[in-house]
Amino acid sequence: xxxxxxxxxxxxxxxxxxxxxxxxxxxxxxxxxxxxxxxxxxxxxxxxxxxxxxxxxxxxxxxxxxxxxxxxxxxxxxxxxxxxxxxxxxxxxxxxxxxxxxxxxxxxxxxxxxxxxxxxxxxxxxxxxxxxxxxxxxxxxxxxxxxxxxxxxxx
Amino acid sequence: xxxxxxxxxxxxxxxxxxxxxxxxxxxxxxxxxxxxxxxxxxxxxxxxxxxxxxxxxxxxxxxxxxxxxxxxxxxxxxxxxxxxxxxxxxxxxxxxxxxxxxxxxxxxxxxxxxxxxxxxxxxxxxxxxxxxxxxxxxxxxxxxxxxxxxxxxx
Numbered sequence: 001x002x003x004x005x006x007x008x009x010x011x012x013x014x015x016x017x018x019x020x021x022x023x024x025x026x027x028x029x030x031x032x033x034x035x036x037x038x039x040x041x042x043x044x045x046x047x048x049x050x051x052x053x054x055x056x057x058x059x060x061x062x063x064x065x066x067x068x069x070x071x072x073x074x075x076x077x078x079x080x081x082x083x084x085x086x087x088x089x090x091x092x093x094x095x096x097x098x099x100x101x102x103x104x105x106x107x108x109x110x111x112x113x114x115x116x117x118x119x120x121x122x123x124x125x126x127x128x129x130x131x132x133x134x135x136x137x138x139x140x141x142x143x144x145x146x147x148x149x150x151x152x153x154x155x
Numbered sequence: 156x157x158x159x160x161x162x163x164x165x166x167x168x169x170x171x172x173x174x175x176x177x178x179x180x181x182x183x184x185x186x187x188x189x190x191x192x193x194x195x196x197x198x199x200x201x202x203x204x205x206x207x208x209x210x211x212x213x214x215x216x217x218x219x220x221x222x223x224x225x226x227x228x229x230x231x232x233x234x235x236x237x238x239x240x241x242x243x244x245x246x247x248x249x250x251x252x253x254x255x256x257x258x259x260x261x262x263x264x265x266x267x268x269x270x271x272x273x274x275x276x277x278x279x280x281x282x283x284x285x286x287x288x289x290x291x292x293x294x295x296x297x298x299x300x301x302x303x304x305x306x307x308x309x
Contacts (some may be wrong), residue, residue: 022209028197029239032158035205036228039212064202066221074213078205106221 001141010140015131022124035064035078038085040092040100042068042075050075051098056095057088074103191248192296194287197239200246203281204238210277217273220264245298257305264309274281 035043047070054068054075062082068075077088085102093099194200212218212225224230243250254260275296282292 007216009188022251027240027250028243028248029201029236029250032201032236032239034232037208037212037225037231039218039225065205065208065209069210069213069215072213072214072215072218076209076212076216078209105218105226116229121229121233128211 001145005138007136008141012131012134012138015127015134019124019127019131022127024124028069032078037069037078038077038079038083038088039103039105040075040077040089041103042073042096042100044068044073044075044096045098053092053095054102058091060080060091189247190291190298191243191246193291194246194295197243197248197250197286200248201235201239203285203287204235204242205255205286206281207278208235208238210280211274214273214277217270217277220266220270242295242299246295257302258309259305260309266307266309268307271303 040095042050042053044053050068050070054066057063057075057077058066060083062080063077064080065078066076075092077083079088089100089102191200194203208221208231211221218225221234222293224234237254238251240250240252241254244252279292279296282295287295
């Protein structure tokens, strides 16, 4: 029992310390809705048509920014989870005779972090949960021991 | 002295004090709001950053550098938040940037001066699209300008 209690104290303290080091300090940007970027090859007949497409997309709910570059013929839309690349494509297709095509970027060949960003972002939350869980277990063990002592006292 | 006169005297005293207090306020030179406030706070900064990233992704000169990031929504989200926090903190706002230093983030990338200039051009285009006044635009560029040495040629 003593070993278990000691382990719980150590796990709780280590997890809390890890969380304190890794957690992101509170920031004004915490309130912002997440945004994704989808790029399309617009196939616009001329720069004006591409610009008109961008202006139309700018008005849609859940779209925070649109950029059309006549040189690259790319139309980039910053959007919330209200949209997926497929729904954006189908909506854009209704506005133009030639449907835009989703631009697939080829990832750069350089070295990349082997751990996905999603996992890295989850670590602070996991450490905090672990610390709280081990503290609760420790408290439970102490209450259990006290109850056991009281029962043996009355017997 | 009747209570009527006492009340009148008290009201006059309060009136004189209010006038003196207002006069003092008028004399105090107005403190200029922070760049963060003048830009319009976090919502305005995030709108400019969204436009900036969209401009960069549409720009064939430099979008190859951001391909891997944009292809992964989680990485794109992280880049956006880091940029917002960096601009917000630099402008004196209540944000904390916890990303890598510019030198750490760009080491080994061999970014050229032309690529950096294209990036600045995309930022200026985003600021212009939101009609950010010249003064605020220059202040923001002056904050970001010194980062050039940590980004180019690393």
